[in-house]
Amino acid sequence: MPKNLVIVESPAxxxxxxxxxxxxxxxxxxxxxxxxxxxxxxxxxFENNYAPQxxxxxxxxxxxxxxxxxxxxxxxxxxxxxxDREGEAIAWHLFEELKLKSDxxxxxxxxxxxxDAILHAIKTPRSIDLNLVDAQxxxxxxxxxxxxxxxxxxxxxxxxxxxxxxxxxxxxxxIVEREREINQFIAxxxxxxxxxxxxxxxxxxxxxxxxxxxxxxxxKAEAQTFLEKCxxxxxxxxxxxxxxxxKSPAPPFTTSTLQQDAARKLGFxxxxxxxxxxxxxxxxxxTYMRTDxxxxxxxxxxxxxxxxxxxxxxxxxxxxxxxxxxxxAQEAHEAIRPSYMNAHIVEGSSQEKRLYELIWKRTIASxxxxxxxxxxSIFIKISGVQHQFAASGEVIVFDGFLKVYLESTDDENDTExxxxxxxxxxxxxxxxxxxVAQERFSQKPPRYGEASLVRKxxxxxxxxxxxxxxxxxxIQNRLYVEKGDRQPEKRDYNVLKLKGGKITDQxxxxxxxxxxSKLFPTDIGTVVTDFLIENFPDVLNxxxxxxxxxxxxxxxxxxxxxxxxxxxFYKKFHPIVEDTMKNSxxxxxERILGVDPNSGRQLxxxxxxxxPLAQIGTNEEEEKPIFASLRRDQSIxxxxxxxxxxxxxxxxxxxxxxxxxxxxxxxxxxxxxRHDGSFYSLPKTDDPMEVSAERAxxxxxxxxxxxxxRIIKTMGKDGEIQILNxxxxxxxxxxxxxxxxxKGIDPIxxxxxxCLELIIAQPDAGNKRNFLEGKPIQNRIxxxxxxxx
DNA sequence: CAGTGAGCGAGCTTCCGCTTGACTT
Numbered sequence: 176m177p178k179n180l181v182i183v184e185s186p187a188x189x190x191x192x193x194x195x196x197x198x199x200x201x202x203x204x205x206x207x208x209x210x211x212x213x214x215x216x217x218x219x220x221f222e223n224n225y226a227p228q229x230x231x232x233x234x235x236x237x238x239x240x241x242x243x244x245x246x247x248x249x250x251x252x253x254x255x256x257x258x259d260r261e262g263e264a265i266a267w268h269l270f271e272e273l274k275l276k277s278d279x280x281x282x283x284x285x286x287x288x289x290x291d292a293i294l295h296a297i298k299t300p301r302s303i304d305l306n307l308v309d310a311q312x313x314x315x316x317x318x319x320x321x322x323x324x325x326x327x328x329x330x331x332x333x334x335x336x337x338x339x340x341x342x343x344x345x346x347x348x349x350i351v352e353r354e355r356e357i358n359q360f361i362a363x364x365x366x367x368x369x370x371x372x373x374x375x376x377x378x379x380x381x382x383x384x385x386x387x388x389x390x391x392x393x394x395k396a397e398a399q400t401f402l403e404k405c406x407x408x409x410x411x412x413x414x415x416x417x418x419x420x421x422k423s424p425a426p427p428f429t430t431s432t433l434q435q436d437a438a439r440k441l442g443f444x445x446x447x448x449x450x451x452x453x454x455x456x457x458x459x460x461x462t463y464m465r466t467d468x469x470x471x472x473x474x475x476x477x478x479x480x481x482x483x484x485x486x487x488x489x490x491x492x493x494x495x496x497x498x499x500x501x502x503x504a505q506e507a508h509e510a511i512r513p514s515y516m517n518a519h520i521v522e523g524s525s526q527e528k529r530l531y532e533l534i535w536k537r538t539i540a541s542x543x544x545x546x547x548x549x550x551x552s553i554f555i556k557i558s559g560v561q562h563q564f565a566a567s568g569e570v571i572v573f574d575g576f577l578k579v580y581l582e583s584t585d586d587e588n589d590t591e592x593x594x595x596x597x598x599x600x601x602x603x604x605x606x607x608x609x610x611v612a613q614e615r616f617s618q619k620p621p622r623y624g625e626a627s628l629v630r631k632x633x634x635x636x637x638x639x640x641x642x643x644x645x646x647x648x649x650i651q652n653r654l655y656v657e658k659g660d661r662q663p664e665k666r667d668y669n670v671l672k673l674k675g676g677k678i679t680d681q682x683x684x685x686x687x688x689x690x691x692s693k694l695f696p697t698d699i700g701t702v703v704t705d706f707l708i709e710n711f712p713d714v715l716n717x718x719x720x721x722x723x724x725x726x727x728x729x730x731x732x733x734x735x736x737x738x739x740x741x742x743x744f745y746k747k748f749h750p751i752v753e754d755t756m757k758n759s760x761x762x763x764x765e766r767i768l769g770v771d772p773n774s775g776r777q778l779x780x781x782x783x784x785x786x787p788l789a790q791i792g793t794n795e796e797e798e799k800p801i802f803a804s805l806r807r808d809q810s811i812x813x814x815x816x817x818x819x820x821x822x823x824x825x826x827x828x829x830x831x832x833x834x835x836x837x838x839x840x841x842x843x844x845x846x847x848x849r850h851d852g853s854f855y856s857l858p859k860t861d862d863p864m865e866v867s868a869e870r871a872x873x874x875x876x877x878x879x880x881x882x883x884x885r886i887i888k889t890m891g892k893d894g895e896i897q898i899l900n901x902x903x904x905x906x907x908x909x910x911x912x913x914x915x916x917x918k919g920i921d922p923i924x925x926x927x928x929x930c931l932e933l934i935i936a937q938p939d940a941g942n943k944r945n946f947l948e949g950k951p952i953q954n955r956i957x958x959x960x961x962x963x964x
Numbered sequence: 965c966a967g968t969g970a971g972c973g974a975g976c977t978t979c980c981g982c983t984t985g986a987c988t989t
Contacts, residue, residue, distance in 0.1 A: 234984090342979085453984085
């Protein structure tokens, strides 16, 4: 039995370290935290100075008993969890839960997983930093109090099963407020002037120069006046300026920057990125993927340098030490980088290959020389006019890191490629081929996507690398926000063109506002956010986390007691919870749109039990109100009176058929016809507002025809086997499970025995596949009533 | 598969951060 037991957090890390330490050491993993506040109830003893009630988590019982056993047998136990607040707490929880003794327990830390670093750590042990542990306890208790006191307020005032928390509620707030900014945004138009100029080079060959006026005009009249002046003007090159410029590589990846770059370059969702990275990490291909550090180990720097020299030569090397800028970073790990810099590619799924390549390039580039550019600007003066045209171009003198990697940005407008300019000289005369004044509109703020929301949260110091992906999932699972696309809108713009001495005036159309896979707030998200901001502005404040982090730092420094800090917060917070519970109204987000012109009754929209609805009349009136659900693409915040009235035009009675009424309505699965207790979907090509009785009957008869042909054959003693015609061709069913009929077998020829054979041959029939290339399907979103069975 | 929207009130839901699997639907 080895004399030493080393406990780390991650099993992959344990495996690597064991190799370095030899057979005197047994390395085990705690799999993160081993215990937490009790799951039932709040888990804090308020009567007893906020004493936390810890319990070993259900899924950690086994590992804790294994660790207990191993620690009893070991002569020395080394607690090697990460060197940050959470890691220190893990060490302390292990110490407490495993009932370790101070004289044969040591706390060690290392930032990089190399033999030297680990041996050095073992030579320089310390004891558990109880102040840091207390800072973690404060963090944990605060989050529990906020989450478990706010959520029940929402259950009572909005709807059951909702949640609120220090991180998620602020994340939703960002989305809600961005949506409002977009709604309130008014595009401003300016006129941008561009020109194409002709000249000849020294060989007499024609050259063309594109330039833009350095001034934009606010009105069409100004643009017109300018073009008029250009009619008679002379154009000469006033100046040519050439300046060297530099571009530097981005720092190596952290969790957040990896998520952003993978989203932009590979189209990965935040959780997809983390799953693929996890597989690369477990296979030993990359370092740990949950990190806020941009630091690279000396080992990695050396390997990068060797690789760059080998690949491109010494002059491409520029070793850099990056420092972390993000708030609240704890830097327990390295940046995300390849384990072996000489491996340019890896084996694995295509997702793994692509993500690895991204990580490799970014890491290598971060240690490469700056790119050197030469920027040239040509200024063109216009006789009789003050403004100048300018053309700019860029030449790469030395590619440097651009040889392998260019960081992309979220800014989609930055598409104009600057390129090489023709060789020209000062004073040269230019002939304008055409000068165009084009109306341009200011852009709406962009909606957040998953990755850009993570970036914003990181910027605000909210959340940690291990929680970015789960937070993004939570706010979607709670239906506070949803991912969606925005269809482009047509917009007209004005173009004035001066060509051949004449000015033409045209209206052109462009598509604008198209967005893909962005986060939109739902009505619930909006109602919850408004309610929380009104009653708990402190917690919803963007600085709340940053402020409490300062407090935690003070605890870690030993300047204040953690219980005093929590007490200060709780004494202020809890009375507001009680007051809100007692005094505030149920929140339905009601908005009164006006008066229904037909009935003269009030028209309003609000959140109902089953989602947003429009309502004609009020509950106080004697006559009951009429209700209609909002469509999925409509929201309480935005819907107009006209759109709301439109909703009441369905269900539509269109006539009779076989003495039964024909009704057209829109249900969960789209528009349908209802007749005699049966439902018939409307094809997409039919407009539910237009469908006539004749058309409805046609659709009903079509479906009856299909139904008639559905059953090919019935077998079995109770008819339990049926051969049917389905959407994808013939199949058969037995006890509600569907089975395929192999190609080449005529369905009519199938016998009872043959079917039983086929059933045995398809043991997986009826089981839905859950994994698509390693990606779990989205959690099914259940209605609150369905959530428990 | 395919609307519902009143009121009563059982018993349920919920946080953030650390880490990986999972009894196959």
